[in-house]
Amino acid sequence: xxxxxxxxxxxxxxxxxxxxxxxxxxxxxxxxxxxxxxxxxxxxxxxxxxxxxxxxxxxxxxxxxxxxxxxxxxxxxxxxxxxxxxxxxxxxxxxxxxxxxxxxxxxxxxxxxxxxxxxxxxxxxxxxxxxxxxxxxxxxxxxxxxxxxxxxxxxxxxxxxxxxxxxxxxxxxxxxxxxxxxxxxxxxxxxxxxxxxxxxxxxxxxxxxxxxxxxxxxxxxxxxxxxxxxxxxxxxxxxxxxxxxxxxxxxxx
Amino acid sequence: xxxxxxxxxxxxxxxxxxxxxxxxxxxxxxxxxxxxxxxxxxxxxxxxxxxxxxxxxxxxxxxxxxxxxxxxxxxxxxxxxxxxxxxxxxxxxxxxxxxxxxxxxxxxxxxxxxxxxxxxxxxxxxxxxxxxxxxxxxxxxxxxxxxxxxxxxxxxxxxxxxxxxxxxxxxxxxxxxxxxxxxxxxxxxxxxxxxxxxxxxxxxxxxxxxxxxxxxxxxxxxxxxxxxxxxxxxxxxxxxxxxxxxxxxxxxx
Numbered sequence: 001x002x003x004x005x006x007x008x009x010x011x012x013x014x015x016x017x018x019x020x021x022x023x024x025x026x027x028x029x030x031x032x033x034x035x036x037x038x039x040x041x042x043x044x045x046x047x048x049x050x051x052x053x054x055x056x057x058x059x060x061x062x063x064x065x066x067x068x069x070x071x072x073x074x075x076x077x078x079x080x081x082x083x084x085x086x087x088x089x090x091x092x093x094x095x096x097x098x099x100x101x102x103x104x105x106x107x108x109x110x111x112x113x114x115x116x117x118x119x120x121x122x123x124x125x126x127x128x129x130x131x132x133x134x135x136x137x138x139x140x141x142x143x144x145x146x147x148x149x150x151x152x153x154x155x156x157x158x159x160x161x162x163x164x165x166x167x168x169x170x171x172x173x174x175x176x177x178x179x180x181x182x183x184x185x186x187x188x189x190x191x192x193x194x195x196x197x198x199x200x201x202x203x204x205x206x207x208x209x210x211x212x213x214x215x216x217x218x219x220x221x222x223x224x225x226x227x228x229x230x231x232x233x234x235x236x237x238x239x240x241x242x243x244x245x246x247x248x249x250x251x252x253x
Numbered sequence: 254x255x256x257x258x259x260x261x262x263x264x265x266x267x268x269x270x271x272x273x274x275x276x277x278x279x280x281x282x283x284x285x286x287x288x289x290x291x292x293x294x295x296x297x298x299x300x301x302x303x304x305x306x307x308x309x310x311x312x313x314x315x316x317x318x319x320x321x322x323x324x325x326x327x328x329x330x331x332x333x334x335x336x337x338x339x340x341x342x343x344x345x346x347x348x349x350x351x352x353x354x355x356x357x358x359x360x361x362x363x364x365x366x367x368x369x370x371x372x373x374x375x376x377x378x379x380x381x382x383x384x385x386x387x388x389x390x391x392x393x394x395x396x397x398x399x400x401x402x403x404x405x406x407x408x409x410x411x412x413x414x415x416x417x418x419x420x421x422x423x424x425x426x427x428x429x430x431x432x433x434x435x436x437x438x439x440x441x442x443x444x445x446x447x448x449x450x451x452x453x454x455x456x457x458x459x460x461x462x463x464x465x466x467x468x469x470x471x472x473x474x475x476x477x478x479x480x481x482x483x484x485x486x487x488x489x490x491x492x493x494x495x496x497x498x499x500x501x502x503x504x505x506x
Contacts, residue, residue, distance in 0.1 A: 068476060091476060110448055111466055116455060124444045148447070156438045160445075162480050167431035167445050168452045169467030170497045171424050176461040176504065178420035185409045191377045192420050193457055194401070195363055199421045200453035202369060204446055208429040213364055214422030223321060223344060227415050236500050243496055244423045247489050251429065 004028045007065035008040040010112035011088050015065060018120040020044045022144045028056060052077050060084060072096055090161030093154040094128050104129035104138050107157060111168050120145050126152035177237055216248035259283045260318035261293040263365035264341050268318060271373040273297045275397045281309060305330050313337060325349055343414030346407040347381050357382035357391050360410060364421050373398050379405035430490055469501035
């Protein structure tokens with residue numbers, strides 16, 4: 001396929017590289033600044049542009065991979081009528097593209113950082129399209145990149161995105177807190193890494209509910225109170241401790 | 254070494270198997286019920302007992318690996334004077350053994366389940382002892398089992414245990430919530446697994462703070478409000494969402 005990428009952030013970069021590697025041609029990369037467009041464009045031998053008027057009109061697919069806030073605004077500036085368009089956003093409904101002939105969603109459910117190299121074949125790709133034929137086309141393209149391709153509608157995707165906030169963003173914040181709590185005791189974060197890894201790997205096999213351990217699920221009120229006392233100089237973390245412990249107890253009793 | 258194990262739960266089992274594998278002899282396994290003592294004792298060719306009076310008095314080391322609540326009570330029933338004793342609990346101070354000649358702590362910082370086989374060499378072992386010579390002895394034993402041996406005093410260990418509640422128990426509960434949130438939309442938990450794995454693996458390399466993504470850290474108030482609305486039928490989860498989002502924003506702004 002001949003593909004144009006709109007966006008040059010983390011998702012756009014990882015996706016463009018995977019498409020290139022799978023043998024597709026990326027002809028243009030659009031970004032608000034020519035600098036960021038160029039950084040990505042150089043890696044995949046594409047043309048960087050920073051004006052929507054410069055978008056070619058003969059690509060087989062236009063992939064919008066920009067922030068949720070910017071997407072609806074940018075879409076309005078482009079005449080989509082004869083284009084095949086998708087976006088990669090978790091929480092934007094498919095009908096942001098209403099009016100185009102063929103439109104859809106190509107949502108990779110993963111956390112991307114510039115510094116981490118990922119195996120794209122393991123990344124779940126959530127596909128949605130406004131018609132059967134385009135759906136087939138997108139599904140074939142997705143299978144070119146990943147072994148994990150899913151049909152997910154806008155309603156499901158919205159909820160999945162919310163769910164991912166808990167499984168990823170909030171989990172990462174708990175890692176931050178755990179690091180903060182031992183900092184003052186001259187203990188480095190490294191000591192927690194095997195535990196963090198095993199906690200995640202465990203739920204690849206066991207139900208999270210069956211993997212639950214700790215004082216809250218045992219309703220070990222003595223340990224819970226000791227922890228709450230230890231957190232007296234961290235009022236926000238103390239509140240998080242109380243709320244999560246209460247919820248663990250209630251959901252598992 | 255000739256070792257006696259007091260306890261037959263997850264930690265006792267994993268530890269006893271690792272000791273056996275490293276060439277140490279386990280002579281007795283004590284548990285409140287003969288049945289649970291036997292299950293472990295059989296695996297390591299030891300004698301199961303369920304009465305403290307039956308404890309031999311010539312082991313080189315007695316490892317107490319029982320619940321935090323039960324430990325102080327059981328210790329009182331045993332004449333420790335001529336024994337070398339350690340416990341494996343995160344939040345019990347070393348001086349629970351006061352009165353013994355040589356005593357200490359041998360705390361493996363990991364989450365253990367009967368069903369998961371772990372590589373013990375990767376498990377951080379936290380060592381503390383009441384004297385230099387016993388500390389050396391415990392450190393040597395720990396290095397027999399693991400490549401990750403740490404000197405951690407009772408004060409540090411207490412805080413480390415609290416920190417582990419965030420990095421493990423609370424993280425696992427967030428996995429439960431993420432699963433619950435997509436259940437009603439006919440989406441299975443499998444789709445979240447690569448994200449869960451990558452979120453954990455990311456902080457093996459990056460600082461958790463630098464790995465933070467999502468609407469809260471961007472202060473994307475529109476997405477935050479949409480998510481809060483989506484959670485209107487889950488009041489407890491909604492409260493967790495608000496509290497964690499607020500804390501992410503405040504700690505990263």
